Amino acid sequence: MYLTLAWRNLWRNMSRTLITILSVFFAVLLANFMRSVQEGSYSKMVENMVSFFTGYVQIHDNGYWDEQIIDNSFEVVPVLEQLTTEDKEITSAAPRLRSVALVAHRDVSRAAMVIGVDPEKEQLVTGLKNKVVAGKIFENGERSILISDGLAEKLGLGIGDSLVLLGAGYHGSMANDLLPIGGLVHFGNPDLNKRIVYMSIETAQEFFGAPNRLTDYALQLDDADKSKEIVKSLRAELDTSTYEIMDWEEMTPELIQMIEADRGGGVIFMGILYLIIGFGIFGTLLMMTAERKYEFGVLVAIGMKKWRLGLVLFFEILFMAALGVLLGSLFALPLVTYFHFNPIEFTSMADAYAEFGIEPILPTKIDPQIFLSQGIFVFFITIVMSVYPLLKVLGLNPIDSMKA
Amino acid sequence: MLLTVALRNIWRNPTRSLVIMSAIILGICLGIFGISFSWGINGQRMRNIIDTKTSHIQLHHPKFRDDLKIKYFLPDGQATLADIQTRSDVKAATGRYITPGILSDARNTFGVMIHGVDPESESRVTKLDSLLAVGEYFTGTRGKPILIGRKMAEKMKLDLPEFRPGMPLDSLAKLGRKPSASLRLLTPEEESISPKFKIVGIYDVQSSKEEEVNVYVRIQDLQELMNTPDQIHEIALLINGRNQLVGESKDLTRLKAELIEKYPEAVVEDWKDIAPDLQLIAESFGYITYIFMGIILTALLFGIINTMLMAVMERKQELGMLLSIGMSKIRVFLMIMWETIFLLLIAGPIGLFAGFLLVKIFGTVGIDLSAFSEGVESLGVSSMVYPNLSSSYYIQSFVMVVVASLVASLIPGLTAIGLQKASLRILLIAVAFFIPVIGTAFLGLAIWTTYPLFSNTVSKSNNLRNIGLMILSLIPLVSGAILIYYLIVKGEYELKPVNSIR
Numbered sequence: 001m002y003l004t005l006a007w008r009n010l011w012r013n014m015s016r017t018l019i020t021i022l023s024v025f026f027a028v029l030l031a032n033f034m035r036s037v038q039e040g041s042y043s044k045m046v047e048n049m050v051s052f053f054t055g056y057v058q059i060h061d062n063g064y065w066d067e068q069i070i071d072n073s074f075e076v077v078p079v080l081e082q083l084t085t086e087d088k089e090i091t092s093a094a095p096r097l098r099s100v101a102l103v104a105h106r107d108v109s110r111a112a113m114v115i116g117v118d119p120e121k122e123q124l125v126t127g128l129k130n131k132v133v134a135g136k137i138f139e140n141g142e143r144s145i146l147i148s149d150g151l152a153e154k155l156g157l158g159i160g161d162s163l164v165l166l167g168a169g170y171h172g173s174m175a176n177d178l179l180p181i182g183g184l185v186h187f188g189n190p191d192l193n194k195r196i197v198y199m200s201i202e203t204a205q206e207f208f209g210a211p212n213r214l215t216d217y218a219l220q221l222d223d224a225d226k227s228k229e230i231v232k233s234l235r236a237e238l239d240t241s242t243y244e245i246m247d248w249e250e251m252t253p254e255l256i257q258m259i260e261a262d263r264g265g266g267v268i269f270m271g272i273l274y275l276i277i278g279f280g281i282f283g284t285l286l287m288m289t290a291e292r293k294y295e296f297g298v299l300v301a302i303g304m305k306k307w308r309l310g311l312v313l314f315f316e317i318l319f320m321a322a323l324g325v326l327l328g329s330l331f332a333l334p335l336v337t338y339f340h341f342n343p344i345e346f347t348s349m350a351d352a353y354a355e356f357g358i359e360p361i362l363p364t365k366i367d368p369q370i371f372l373s374q375g376i377f378v379f380f381i382t383i384v385m386s387v388y389p390l391l392k393v394l395g396l397n398p399i400d401s402m403k404a
Numbered sequence: 405m406l407l408t409v410a411l412r413n414i415w416r417n418p419t420r421s422l423v424i425m426s427a428i429i430l431g432i433c434l435g436i437f438g439i440s441f442s443w444g445i446n447g448q449r450m451r452n453i454i455d456t457k458t459s460h461i462q463l464h465h466p467k468f469r470d471d472l473k474i475k476y477f478l479p480d481g482q483a484t485l486a487d488i489q490t491r492s493d494v495k496a497a498t499g500r501y502i503t504p505g506i507l508s509d510a511r512n513t514f515g516v517m518i519h520g521v522d523p524e525s526e527s528r529v530t531k532l533d534s535l536l537a538v539g540e541y542f543t544g545t546r547g548k549p550i551l552i553g554r555k556m557a558e559k560m561k562l563d564l565p566e567f568r569p570g571m572p573l574d575s576l577a578k579l580g581r582k583p584s585a586s587l588r589l590l591t592p593e594e595e596s597i598s599p600k601f602k603i604v605g606i607y608d609v610q611s612s613k614e615e616e617v618n619v620y621v622r623i624q625d626l627q628e629l630m631n632t633p634d635q636i637h638e639i640a641l642l643i644n645g646r647n648q649l650v651g652e653s654k655d656l657t658r659l660k661a662e663l664i665e666k667y668p669e670a671v672v673e674d675w676k677d678i679a680p681d682l683q684l685i686a687e688s689f690g691y692i693t694y695i696f697m698g699i700i701l702t703a704l705l706f707g708i709i710n711t712m713l714m715a716v717m718e719r720k721q722e723l724g725m726l727l728s729i730g731m732s733k734i735r736v737f738l739m740i741m742w743e744t745i746f747l748l749l750i751a752g753p754i755g756l757f758a759g760f761l762l763v764k765i766f767g768t769v770g771i772d773l774s775a776f777s778e779g780v781e782s783l784g785v786s787s788m789v790y791p792n793l794s795s796s797y798y799i800q801s802f803v804m805v806v807v808a809s810l811v812a813s814l815i816p817g818l819t820a821i822g823l824q825k826a827s828l829r830i831l832l833i834a835v836a837f838f839i840p841v842i843g844t845a846f847l848g849l850a851i852w853t854t855y856p857l858f859s860n861t862v863s864k865s866n867n868l869r870n871i872g873l874m875i876l877s878l879i880p881l882v883s884g885a886i887l888i889y890y891l892i893v894k895g896e897y898e899l900k901p902v903n904s905i906r
Contacts, residue, residue: 016714023710026703034699041692066559154470189681194470253612264773265445265789269696272438273703276430280707283427287714290419344695362692 002308006315016288017320023284024324024382025331027277031374032332033339033364034273038266040340040365042259046224048359049255050248055094055125055218056227058251059234062244064215065251070099070170073213074243080217083237089230092124092220097204097213101167101175103147103197105155112151112195114165116204125220128185128198135159135183141202144182150193152184159183163197169209177207224248274381282385285317289389296393297401310393314386321382325375332371339364406735410742420715424809425751427711431704431805432755433762436798438700440763440791441771442693448789450675453683456609458675459529459640461660463488466671468637472517474503474592474630479669481636488641489525493659497641498525501626505589507552507619509560516556516619518587520626529640532607532620539605548625550585550601553615554608560585562603587621591630599629708809712744741810748806756802766791 010017050056061074076095085093097116102109119137122128129137138144147163157163162178169175179199187193205211221227227247234245249256299309343363414421454460463484465476478484478499485499501520506513523542527533532551533541542549552560562583588598601621609615627633643659656674663672676683726736770788 019710019713023706026706026710030699030703030706034696037692037695037699041688045688261773265441265693266696268441268771268773268789269438269693269700272434272441273700276434276700276703276707279427279430280703280710283423283707283711284714286423287420287711287718290417291714291718360688362688362695 002311002315006312006319009312009316010319016291020281020284020288020320021324021327023277023280024321024378025328027281027381028325028328028375028378029332029335031270031273031277031378032329032371033335034270035370035374036332036336036364036367037339037362038270039367039370040343040363042262043224043365044359044361044363045259046248046255049252050224051126051220053126054248054251056221056224057090057219057230057234057245057247059217059219059238060215060244060246062240062242065244065246068099068215070097070168070208070210070215073097073170073210073215076212076214079238083234087230087233089221089223089226090219091222092121094118094121094125094218094220095201095214096122096216096218097201097208097210098215099167099208101165101197101207103151103155104164104166105157105161108155110151110154110195112147112165112197114167114197114199114204114207116199116201116207118201125218131185131187132183133186135181138182138198138200138203140200142182142200143179143203144199145179145203146183146185146198147181148193148196149184149186150190151195151197152181154194157181165197165207167208169207170213171209173209175208179203179207274377277378278381278385281382282388285385285389289392293401296396297398300396301398301402306394306396309396310390313389313393317382317386317389321379321386324382325379328378329371329375333366336364336366340366406739407742410739411746413739413743414746420718421747423711424715424747425754427708428748428751428805428809429755429758431708432752432802433758435701435704435805436756436759436793437762437766437791438697440767440793441789442697443793444767444771444789444791446693447792450683453679454642454675456530456535458678460643460656461641461663461672461674462678463639463663463667463670463672464637466669469671472502472504474590474637476637477632477635478637478639479667481639482634484667484670485636485639488639488663493644493655495642495644496525496528497639498522498529499623499636500526500638500640501623501630501635502637503589503626503630505587507556507585507587509583509585512560513588514556514559514616516587517617518589518626519618519620520623521620522623526620529642535607535609536605537608539603541605542622543604545602545604547584547602548599548621549604550587551605551607551620552585552603553612553618554606555612555615556619557603557606559616587619589629592632597629599625704805708805712809744809748809752802752806755805756798760798763791763793 059080061072064072064074081093095118099114100111101114103112104110117128118140119128120140132146133149135146137146145163147157152158155163159181162180165175165177165179167175185196185198187196199207201214205213219230221230227249231245231247238245296309300306340363343361345361463478465478467473468476468478481499485497488494488497499522503518503520505516505518507516508514521532523533527541536551537554539551540549542551560583583603584600585603586598586600588596590596607615607620623636627635643655660672660674723736727733767790770790772788
């Protein structure tokens, strides 16, 4: 009965209902959009940083992360390769062997980071080929190397020249070699750009005297949110006394801190937004009550109990809130999806971003949880706001309210 | 005459007027506060970089930053520093002696970057003393004191009482005894020396990379050891002025230009030159902040428009009455507009003042972000945001809200004048059409992004989600159609004087 009455009341004055629904609708739409932009920006940050070097998950020899030396490398065993190729969530696994070495040309010498990689697999994790600015990348097993252009400049070397490398190999062996430079890579970070040498994994293993050994496996995932699960399942399958499995959160705590710090600001922005939409909804409900004062007065005067009237009104608001939330979420979904695939671009600084290998775009994040939480929250706000009209009805004086 | 009626109308129904006015006040006030907060938070991000890492401006020997060789001293370093420290537009300046070296304890050796700093002026520039998690700031020993990072302390497996890796260091009041470490470094004459230092303190900057690499000693100790008195490699300075980025930029550019001119033999760089990557990250967060502002302001506009629409809805009967007793439509329209203008005139200044107060209060007190997010307070840098706004933005948000209210009052005004027959119906039908149009647009987009004809930027694996989306975007289509049916076939929403009085 109450429900039917409330439902009919809604359609009796359609424009009023529409306006109220619209205010809830925009509240949900904007709250959803804002949260999606927020979370999307964090995901993009993570993606940018992670695809820069670390990958989402890494497998190392136990103890390597704290002491990154070649002696803490591990042997490639079939089980590792199987694990990383069989799991569907893992899109790619890049094997690496890295350590420091002294690179020299004539009387100039530098400490450099020597990284042995599989060019094809590395491409899928960090997009190494996109960083090549001159010459070409090596094939697997090839002896030519890539060096960062900042380093090449320091040493006065170019493509076709040979680079002298000296370092400590596996278990204290001497590592030295003369390798031809096949190409140049560029890193936006000037510090990094001064000390990077890439070579194929086979060449690196030979150079460091560590045949069939790796320092890390960098795993690329479809979805950053899955990294925790992957780490968990890998930890269950691998012997954790031999291997350590870390996700990006453990490897780049600075990034997490930055995001956490930003979340604080995000909370305040959401607070402001909620305040505004809360007041928008309140204003609409308040005006609705004022408009229907006469009607309520008549109903009470002809004998309707105030609490019954209140109940009908409550159901009306409930319906409108539900409709608004539903419609709002429905429209937010395509909106968010659109900006996920066609992200907002920071065009004014595109060059600066490109320099650092960061895409200057801001895709939104499609996350059902955001929709659920925002929908529920706005619904909740509306219900809380409905206290005012209810109180108004319960304290109604029919005679006063029927006076024009 | 009309003015008086409009004014009286405002006081005749105080609830309605109050609701509209508070919508406007809140709108202006929160709009101003929102913008000032986003300025504040952007300023804070950059300030954190400046305060803890780069300072505003640094001076070096032209070759020093590329090639950290000890021989690249800043020309006339000590004199330049003294000179800069006396400038009125410089808040604090400090000189540093920087050289790579090897730190070793009984067991291990670690490559480090040794920063020789002047404890007193360094604490004013980078607040190094406040980053100390445990121990003392270059005091408490007769030997040569050294500060190391937390990560380094963990790696050295320092035999400190109760010290365990990972435990919060601030729970330890003091280092029990002062372990020593020896540094191996090369003098400018390429001689290797290995002086002993006493570890007096451990700093914590929440960045293992920095904690592992940077160690701090007193600059005099280093200068003596190297036998290069009065030489420095780096001057870092903070400029004067409150911690605001907006006002700062101009001063910064000017000071930088002056320094470049005055010290042609040195390289003068501001924080953007020194840490372009950090600046970029800070700026990309800044962009996101502006998007937030856009969203918040949109919400604000809709809130005001909705409230105004409701307010006029309530007056349908009254307006119909006025029309039926012979008041001309144009006068009714003007009356509504005047009412809106009066409300704006009252609410606008109040809103502006409230916003101004809010910004001033929070701009002085600051907003502590650590209350809203874990992990900020442990950064060792300020989690305080100081909202701050230049005057043009007050006017901007004021104008925006004024325009929004006027537009919102136009709709009822227009419905009142004459478009009696079908005005509201047309409006509602337009809204109803709007829904399926958007629905179709999104449907198209969903299809296009699923089966991209011209673009190859779409990532895989989202196809299923997209198909779901397409089905979902059918719902607005259908709901819009139902709405139109109701409005056209059953609708009776025009404002006829006779109807509306009933």
